[in-house]
Amino acid sequence: EVQLVESGGGLIQPGGSLRLSCVASGFTVNGNYMAWVRQAPGKGLEWVSLIDSGTITYYADSVKGRFTISRDNSKNTVYLQMNSLRAEDTAIYYCAREGGGSGDGFDYWGQGTLVTVSS
C-alpha cells in the first residue's frame, strides 16, 4: 500500500526555520517526481516545490531562496527545509507524488503537517 507520512510541522516564530519530512512506503521516492503543496487556513491549494526523478528542483516564487526540497533515497524520504519563515507561510503542508512522471497529477498525498508562523 502506498503511503506518505509527513512530520516536522509546528509553531515557529517569524524568521525561524523548520524541516518537514515525508516518509514514503509502498514505492521508492527515487525515480519519482515528488512535491510539496500547501493550504493556508480556509484557503485553496498552492504548489510550493518539486523535485524531479533526478536532482532537479523547482520552487514557487513565494518561497524561492528560502525553501529547499531534497530527497534521501536510503530513507525513502523527501524533505522541505524552510528558512526565514513568514506569517504568510502558515499552512498545512502536504507531500505528494506526481504519478506517471511529469504532468499526470498528484496521485498520492500525505495527511499533511501544520506549520504556524507566529510570534
Added chain:
Amino acid sequence: DIQMTQSPSSLSASVGDRVTITCRASQTIDSFLNWYQQKPGKAPKLLIFVASNLQGGVPSRFSGSGSGTDFTLTINGLQPEDFATYYCQQSHSLPLTFGQGTKVEIK
C-alpha cells in the same frame, strides 16, 4: 504564470443531480489538466488526470473533458459522499497552479 479560473465558486445541488464545474486556463495547456476532490480535514484526492482520464478507484460518475483552455468536470448522479470542494490544476508548465476551488453543497 498560468492562471486557473473555476466556475462557479460554489453550488448547491441535490442527490442524483448532474453537476458541471468548469475550469479555464489563462493560456493553452493542451490536455494537462487534473481534477481533485477535497473533503474537510482531508488531503486532496486525484479524480481525473490529463483532462479526461479517470484515476483508478474513482467512480465512473465522474468524468472530465476539454483541451486548450477550457475544461469541464461532470458528476453524473451526485451522491452524498460527493459533497466536497473540487480543484483543477494545470501540469503544463511551472509553476504548477490550481484553481480557487468549487464547493459543492447540499441543497
